[in-house]
Amino acid sequence: MGLMLSSAATAEFAALDDDGSGFLGPEELTAAGLFEQYDANRDGLLTPDELANTPSATSGWDVDGDSRLSEIEFHQGLYRRADADANGAIDPEEYDTELAEWLGREPSPSASRPAN
Ligand SMILES: [Ca+2]
Ligand SMILES: [Ca+2]
Numbered sequence: 001m002g003l004m005l006s007s008a009a010t011a012e013f014a015a016l017d018d019d020g021s022g023f024l025g026p027e028e029l030t031a032a033g034l035f036e037q038y039d040a041n042r043d044g045l046l047t048p049d050e051l052a053n054t055p056s057a058t059s060g061w062d063v064d065g066d067s068r069l070s071e072i073e074f075h076q077g078l079y080r081r082a083d084a085d086a087n088g089a090i091d092p093e094e095y096d097t098e099l100a101e102w103l104g105r106e107p108s109p110s111a112s113r114p115a116n
């Protein structure tokens with residue numbers, strides 16, 4: 001019960017956690033629509049110029065070596081990256097540490113940027 005997430009992060013996590021398990025599985029990550037978000041030209045592949053917009057490196061994700069990421073390569077790579085303790089589930093802290101950035105938000109820890 002010691003999670004120290006912002007209410008925004010908690011709400012986002014809950015919205016993605018379709019089955020309410022308290023963890024995100026691979027299919028819930030897929031449903032988050034991140035691939036579509038980064039696939040600017042909607043051709044179903046992430047090319048190096050599209051990958052330049054991602055918040056962290058995707059080296060090693062290109063399983064078939066064609067220097068583009070298919071949706072499967074992207075989701076598998078991102079899931080491995082986000083699942084920091086490699087237990088096969090993404091918990092709220094892992095979500096906040098890695099996935100929040102991919103969803104276009106800063107991780108929560110008191111990043112209090114007053115709006116001026
Ligand atoms: Ca593309
Ligand atoms: Ca590929």
Ligand SMILES: [Ca+2]
Pocket residue numbers: 083084085086087088089090091094
């Ligand atoms: Ca985990």
